[in-house]
Amino acid sequence: MAGLDPQFIWFGIVSGSLIALGALGLTLIFGILDFINIAYGEYMALGAFVAFSLNVEFGLPLFVGAIVGALVVGPVAIALDKAVFQHFRNRSAIVLLVVSIGLSFVLRNVIRIVWGSGSKRFDVPIEEAPTYFGVRILADQVGIVVLSLCVLGGTYLLLRRTDVGIAMRAASDDTDLARLRGIDTERLVLYVWLIGGVIAGTAGVMLGLDAQLRPTMGFTALIPIFAAVILGGIGDPVGAVVGGYAIGILQEASVVVIPSEYKPLIGLILLVVGLLTRPDGLFGEATR
């Protein structure tokens, strides 16, 4: 058994950045809308594939594709809310969960029809990563970490400093209370889909850059993202980000101890433990 290689820590930071980014968007949506959106993974994939089309099919620079791909998901998320989720607003979280499963099937297969079911890569060369202090670090990975930090920081400022953000936090704490205080929750819902969608798109593009693009890429990334959301405390953006990094690093470092084929177990176990250690589940609702 090898000691803890700093290389794994770096891998963990990279994948942690991706998980944190995904978890941030998901937890924002979760906080306001109070349901688990399984289709969120497909939002991520969509951003990545739009970026792919621009980058590979239209030959634009990747950063242009990435920006458009990320931005496009916001309006798409709003449109899907208008088309689907809005009609279920007064139904239970469980119904919404099942609806989002249906939506995720639709989106994933639309992606397959449009872009094919095989794997794709952005137009970036595959190169040996240079070594710094004994750790192999790719420029792409640095980009992922830096961009993630920027988005995380930007969102933090947005939540702290802008009216919309403050209203969002209030509504996330207690939707009914927010409504009593005269916050227009329906307008907030639009903002949250917009912001959450753009973050999802960004996460998807980054994921595609780090690995490759597949129609199922978002769906398979969901479990560690959910784990981060739950570990961090549902609806708590800072917690989600911390949870994301924790899971990323733990997961990558785990291969020192457990066989790599069981690496996904880390996310699964953390998800289950995170849920179970929260007495009375959802926000401790039974005691509210």
Next chain:
Amino acid sequence: MTTSEPLLEARDLRKTFGGLTAVDDVSFTVDRGTIVGLIGPNGAGKSTTFNLVTGFYDLDDGEVRLRGENVADLSPEERSQKGMVRTFQITRELTGMKVRENMHLGGQDHDGEKVLHALTGAPSAREREKELEARAEDLLETLGLWELRDEYAGNLSGGQRKLLELGRALMTDPDVLMLDEPMAGVNPRLTEDLLSMIRDLRDDGMTFLIVEHDVEMIMSLCDKVIGMHNGEVLTAGPPEKVQDDDRLLEAYFGGEV
């Protein structure tokens, strides 16, 4: 009417939510065969106290004694099995179940609730179900719900739901029945019937702890009244005495809403 030992006793109940103390050192006793009312303005901590006594909230501190036994560590269902049964403030009738099913659910010690007995249709289970049927019929007649027995509970009016909930609780043959705003939404004529029914049950030896908004009604019904404000017990005693308690009047009408 009272025995030496109270049937139900709350000792130094305390509960905080976040930084907020909802119930602070609340103590009171409920004697066997009495009707005790719990009153106080909104946010006084009545419902929280109720939930603490019945076990739906965990105590931060304190004891709940039933017949002298501390039941604070028992789950709500265990407390219920010991004879302490509650209703809910917002009616929690089971909307997707029929009125009759709601009633039968109150039956205790039912073999039919065991998988194997249910599957084999054991005689003991069938017998028990028959007993429950008879009992439910009696109660539904009394409550004026017999005609609605095959209706989904969700189709009942607010008042009818309250009655159904009361009936369902009575199906358990409780020693102490804890009613959370039992009269809210019930029409005045029926309210009178209900009150006399509660008195009759009391006279038969049943004990009541009632949370109610309608102070007048409480005063006329109860043997003892506990007044709460800001999570604390302000006063306790016979209705005549509590009625004139300045602090309670202050709490109710003292300007803060």
Next chain:
Amino acid sequence: MPARKRDGDTGNGINRRQYLYGAGAAALTGLAGCSGDGSGGGSTATEASDDGGTATDSGSNSESGGPIPIGNLSPFSGGLGWIGPNSRRGVDTALNAPEGVNQAKVLGRTVEIHEQDTETKPQSAISGFKTLDSQGVFSMVGPSSSVMPSLVGPAQDTGLAIVSPMTGTIQLDEVGGEYIWRTVPSDGVGARAQARYAYNEMGHRKMALAFKNDKGSQSFSAASGDYFKNLGGEVLTEVPLDPAASSYRSEVKKLQDSGAEVVSMTAATEVSGLFIKNYVEAGAEDDFDLLLGNDVLTEGFIEEMGADVMEGMVGQAPAPGPAHDVFLEKHKELHGKAPGAFAASAYDSMVLQALAYQKEGEVTRDAIPNHLYDLGNGPGKKVSTFAAGKKAIENGEEINYVGAGNPQNFDKTGDPLGPFAALQATDGKWKEVKVYSAEDLSK
């Protein structure tokens, strides 16, 4: 009867000969007669009148002397969904290219393909198989390793033969020869070539195995490791690759740390692509050489990954059969691109089946078990197109089909034995660097 109609299927007008399938009616006499009865009630065909107008009263789908229904049960979605289209184009080339089946015609009839998707899942494969059976196909181009074991029973029960161009699993080495055939060599054979190349040509003694965690890839990998050990080498570790993973960095690291000189990495394109990316990024080229599986030995894959990334990597594939170049041309002409993985063996599967019916003299499910072995093994005139084979058969000659994917010399359990080539990526192309004969690779 719904079916996948092909361009070449134009119908024959009034001269079309009609066939009546006597047993078709028998099959409908009840559920009872049909299930599990190995004789396959519908498998005998009797030639009937020349009358173009008479509808049969059998109620079965065999009402005309029109196209012969043949199945293509392949993965078009799911984990191996990328193979189905390759197979489809291979089959299409066999049917519609010059000298193809539908030009020369089997017993005067064209072939009509009924496609079913296995979704790479056994339960869907069984539904697909039974659907084909109900549509009255006489044999089929078959599915992948992942679902094949679930079809062995049904194929025997219904007497409906499967000729798979893509099932490599060594689980099938001892099975088949009657209703189960394949036109792609067993992984056991390819793996021997790989192990040999690593041991003899590259001079490695320490190997590690990495494989996509599915049936086919694991089978190949295990066989390669086993043979490498037989040669005297050492297998240090096995690393399964989860197809859902978003990186294989820790797996690559583990392989680097294992001390292996060479890694046999068997996986389809998705997993291979990501693995190679992580392999290059980690600078693992300095630590170990990479041997790739069959699935990625296409020029498309080199193009996707970049020629410089792939430069020097080694894989192995059945040495193309003698007819491969011709097939390549035909495929390009029909489909505008080079054939994908398993297209050539799908081509062979289709041509062989058509030849079997021609040889049998009638269209029956018994044609495959009766003739496939002889068609592949000779002795007789070597042919590599359906037209040539048909002509020889009509002249009463024995034939030996030599295929595009493989010479298609079968053993007794329906597996082709043939030469294998080691290929190396050089300037964006796969170049043959070593060919092992069938004798070299037999146990």
Next chain:
Amino acid sequence: MGYASLVVTVAIIAGIYSLLAIGMNMHWGDTGLLNFAHAAFFAIGAYTSAILTTTGGEGLLASRVVGFEFPVVVGLVGGSVLAALAGVVIAVTSVRLEGDYLAMVTLSSAEMIRLGIKNEAWLTSGAQGIKNIPRPMADAFPLQLGSVTVGYDLFYLGFLLVIVAASYLAFTRLSESPFGRVLHAIREDEDVPRALGKHTDVFKLKSFGLGAGVAGLAGALWAHFFFAINPSMFLPGLTFTIWAAVIIGGAGNYLGAIAGTLFVVLTRQVTRFIPGDIPMSSELPFIRLIVIGIALIAILYYRPAGLLGDEERLVAGQMEAE
């Protein structure tokens, strides 16, 4: 030719899926528990029965060392019991959770189980799967009864139908019994039965165990019919399919669960007959999934009670939510 055989096979698949739907209906329809681990219970049943009735492998890929060669009936019972136990174990940790959180825990548990099945080859043969699973009474068929030949598949279908019918009767009986009444009360509002002295956690465990057990039985029946099993048969998508079946059929109604299953299975089968020369035929597998996704959303919107569900009950429930 093979139409009869196709019908029998499709009926067998529908029958086995019906058992899954029956189990799911006990969880969701009767008790309101969100179980996303159904594919795992199915897998446990299939693998347990396969391991109990086959021998450990030989040869290169045979890493499995465990195998018992017990009679099939032992496998069927063992598979059901172990799946039920797994259901109870998962439930013990998580039945207290709110609905959608229970869904996440069960989904994660199912993934862990699948990961284990895939990687613990000494027990399960890993990715290679288990083959040569014996069929009960296979030697007796085809059976000649006068002029009629009874094929094995037909026999198995009959055997299966008896089990489906028995399960249907048993679960309907449970649902209508006082036991079921408590489950329904839990579905409606768990606090009420608790206030009435019902140990709701115990009832939920029983519900979970029973539903998982019948799913395990379905798995065992699956394994013994289809000769071979491997991990790719038990993806989470199967759980989703059964969910769709129960919701489409009408949660809370066992006949609805079966009808929903028939609907889903037949939809899949019928689309297999769509000719290949229509536009976008090569996208058919994806379009099929899109259609199922849209159907699910549409049914939840337009007919939340499903095809055979009790709409009045649902409406009665909704009035309160207003």
